Amino acid sequence: MVRPPSIDSSGMKKGAWSEDEDEKLRAYIHRYGHWNWRLLPKYAGLKRCGKSCRLRWVNYLKPGVKRGDFSKEEKEIVVKLHAELGNKWSAIAEQLPGRTDNEIKNFWHTRIERRRKKSPAAKPTISKANSLSTPQNQQQSLSLPILDDASLSPNSSHQDELELMLSAVLEAHDSAQNECFAAAAAAAAAAAAFNEEEFDYPELRSSELSCSGSSYSWTVDDDATSSYYVAQAEEEGLLLSYDPLLRFFDYQNETGLFW
């Protein structure tokens, strides 16, 4: 998991830190502080560059640095702050005591961002889990339209994506003959449009909507992300039982998003 130790041309050690090096750095900083990162390694007896020492201290040795999985609350904060601040990892880290910018950045790229790169199915699809029983009482689930990145040209806009999603939503409406079912799909699609300016949030594409009677629930494979977007959608008044499909169309007209 770590880079093997090596010596560069200037005699500086690179790669994974040994316990001995950690102890030297920790002991030095405890005693003298880090008054000058560039000179510190010389006085601390380390064959490392100042940058490497600083990174090791800040991300690993500094007291209070948290290790391990992010809690649900922490995930929610990361998702929310990233939506507000973008890739300002240090700013996000300030709101998460014990978490470093590097850790948050890694968390984002591995847990959140990677879903953007998953290759979905070949064309927009809608699936229903259960076609038995009466529409109003049955339990149904819906996969949001899955858009194939490869089916969009390199110049495809998010608008193209949204249009594809909308066409699939309409298909669902036609085939389901179930207002709630289609409404849920429309609400989710609209929420997706609302929640991501650039509309590139595949978590939403692969989310699951389940519908029972007049209510429905919406989940994605990450609780924190799910609850955040549901909360956002509720704030926007999208998750209404009364024909959110129409509200979705109204929104399109009002904003001229793609008409």
Add this chain to the structure above:
DNA sequence: AAGCCTGCCAACCGCGGAGCG
């Protein structure tokens, strides 16, 4: 069992900004 693939994360690198002479 072995090779391949993917996820994860520590660490490196380059750049830009702040501070100082």
Add this chain to the structure above:
DNA sequence: ACGCTCCGCGGTTGGCAGGCT
């Protein structure tokens, strides 16, 4: 105003571990 040094930030890389085929 300018140049230099240092620090911090964000992007990227490298390689281990574990899962998959």
